[in-house]
Amino acid sequence: MPSTDPAPGLRERRRDATRRALEDAALRLFARDGFDATTVETICAAAEVSPRTFFRYYATKDEVLNPERRARQARLRDVVAAASLEDPDDPDDLDVALAALAALAADLGTDRERLLLQRQAVITSPALRGRTYDVLQSWQQTLAVALAARRGAPPDDLAALSAAAAAIGVWQAVVARWLDDRADPDLGDLLAEAVAGLGRAGSRA
Structure with missing residues (x-):
């Protein structure tokens, strides 16, 4: 039958x-x-x-609130792993971390309205505000472990941890600006602008 x-x-x-x-x-x-x-x-x-x-x-x-977090973190790991295959001798963890986040920007760029609602939801609850910190830490840890793995370093490698923390800090600033800007700029363009600004600051140091 x-x-x-x-x-x-x-x-x-x-x-x-x-x-x-x-x-x-x-x-x-x-x-x-x-x-x-x-x-x-x-x-x-x-x-x-x-x-x-x-x-x-x-x-x-x-x-x-974060239904796609695991899938997106898996994508982050994949992009970092691919970077190690393309140029395994490249020691610049920060560049790799920022490139991985740039790949995610394309995925998130169409979710602005949902992310605005998500942010408003978090504002309403002290418990959720605390949970947001835990979520950011999970992103940072995912990135740090992937960066360390691409160089065959242990998961607590200080260079990888530092690069991941810096990259997530840039990401937070860029996403906040993106959500606040009524002109609805492109998320990837804002991230590229922030990364370029970091490069100029480094050259002046």
Whole structure:
């Protein structure tokens, strides 16, 4: 008897659509009502799904805020690893780190409205503001370990840790400017401008 299940591609599209609906509903509600005041049930009602469906995708409410973090951090590791293959003798960890973040800028450039809602949600909750620090630390650690690995150094290599910290600091400043600028500039262009500024500052030192 033929299967009545949707084709794998259709099932995946339906899952993606449900996930997107939950994330969009959650971000709008977090920004409007505050993270702490928004319940899973409220999110589900707005997305027109059941709480059981919600927990099929997310273990906790706060996971909705950074659903693509693992995939994007994996991409960061891949870009750093590729840099080591292209020029394994290049010792400049900072250049590699900034190039990896530039690759991510293209992915994030289309998510400005969602990131604005995400930032507004974080403002509403002291707990989320603390969690944001942990998220930034995870990005920095991911980058540092990848930079160390490309040179065969241990994960706590000081040069890699320093380069990762510097790169994430630049990234934070650039993303903040991007979100604040009403002209909606290109994220990649802003990052390139910041990196060029670092180069000029270094040449004057």
